[in-house]
Amino acid sequence: MIVVGGGVAGLTTAVLLAESGRRVRVWAREPAERTTSAVAGGLWWPYRIEPEALVGAWALESLTVYEELARRPQETGVRLVDGVQAGIRLDGLGDWAGRVPGLREVPDGLAARLPVIDMPVYLAWLRERLAKAGGVVEAREVTDLASVPARVVVNCTGIGARSLVPDPEVRPVRGQLVVVENPGITTWFGCVDHSSASTYFIPQPYGLLLGGTAQEDDWSLEPEPATAAAIVARCAEIRPEIAGARVLTHRVGLRPARSAVRLERQPLPDGRVLVHNYGHGGAGITVAWGCAREAAGLAFPAA
Template sequence: MSSDARGDVIVVGGGVVGLTTAVVLAERGLGVRVWTREPAERTTSAVAGALWWPYRIEPQQAARRWALRSLDVYERLAASPEVTGVRLVEGVMGETDADAAAWAAGRLHGLRAATPEEYAGPVGLWARLPLVDMAAHLPYLRDRLRAAGGLVEERAVSALAEVDAPVVVNCTGLGARELVPDASVRPVRGQLVVVENPGIRTWVVSQDAGGAMAYVFPHPGRLVLGGTSEEDSWSRTPDPSQAEAIVRRCAALRPEIAGARVLEHRVGLRPVRDAVRLERATLPDGRVLVHNYGHGGAGVTVAWGCAEEAAGLTASS
């Protein structure tokens, strides 16, 4: 594959996984275009609360490897948060102890048990993790891709075989269900509530005995509150009763949230699969096809690790 050809690779899918994969490829000197059905601001990635931590992703060992590689990148990007949207923020991972985080303990600074004052649940882990403002990060990735000579084109794809490039990388997330087709990719619906920030600076993630989630993520000028995890639900319409329950659960963790003004309601569909599909295949005419989809609720967490592995697969013989 010629590194000076300007049509080497087309990445299908313009969410965080697709854009990150395109950046890695373009910065290796390849001619890269991203074909996306809708702009990044309307993808599932744009809805993400985007705390770095593997969630709803398998296989676990590979996901942790991809996450740690991505952590290396996010820690560097956090040096310029106003540009990249990445900040290192402290908070509590509820219902998590040191054993559950042992896989990352050597890489996370200040990891320790949360005090009762920091978290009222039975057990919690205090950590300093990347928290990514997707409203800034997705444009950053797009700008970085363009700086490396890549292009983003809004273009719907009905079949991977119709994509005209020597190498096609499939980063379509939930869209892979119809496009591949792969019926094993299914939605897990997540609803969020965005409110004004009454001064909260730390994040918290919690889960009650019934499995209901609550999380509070402070982003510039706002708080993102969650959430839900509804299997096989395709509805993108916010449910008012769920929104009320989300605010109630989050206010139980941070009482000052109770009076915060609601700015926005969001819904995203996580592309969950029994295992991430990250592998090389071939199109009917023999061209290279690389799949990189099925990241569940961890697309941001593993984006760079998966992108680098996908890029390696495009070049293998």
């Protein structure tokens, strides 16, 4: 079987399938370090993803996995870090929130100790785990899903699904980030909504990651200097020491937004099977393991 797409959704799905005994190849147009997954902030939190009724279960299943992986942070890149989501209360979230260990109301919002994932390290670890299970990653560009030569094909192409499927419901939500030298901040902070700008910072081993933006239907991958300056200024309003931090790099990624995640089994006319697993918006990492397990079940339903 072949999984198309080498980001976090594709690699996670491939790992589960390979560890269940399937012979798995991943066809990826770009290496994992050049995917949207690689530039993500890495904080576990359901953001810009629907439908909420299903997202909660996918996210909680993934949370359990990340909590286990956080026992080996040097190996996996996953750590548990304290922080606050400002401006929200428990009654503004779905039922899933009541099942997040330690999530509690504080004067500013909600506090919790949540997984923070160093994505370059984590993606490399996923590839290694896949290789140990016998899976392989191949650099291949797919232009027609129906022509992929496997009895079972899993489509995890993220933003690429817009043209590949084609699915015009998939739209980019541009996210720009700034990485600065960490002035000593050890907790994460988020104040996000569905406007085009938000404020968050996440401590990572390589620096302090500052965000962000949510610019709908914007395909530009070039960092905008004015946007970067505004991001730093917003974060510095929360922690003034950020204002003087040296900028290390800029990042831009395109979240694959959709009205709802597409997790669906599609029989092909010749008897083969195509499984879709895309449209995860701003929460691909957050729901990766839950969605991958469902996709694997769709690919090979239990008798």
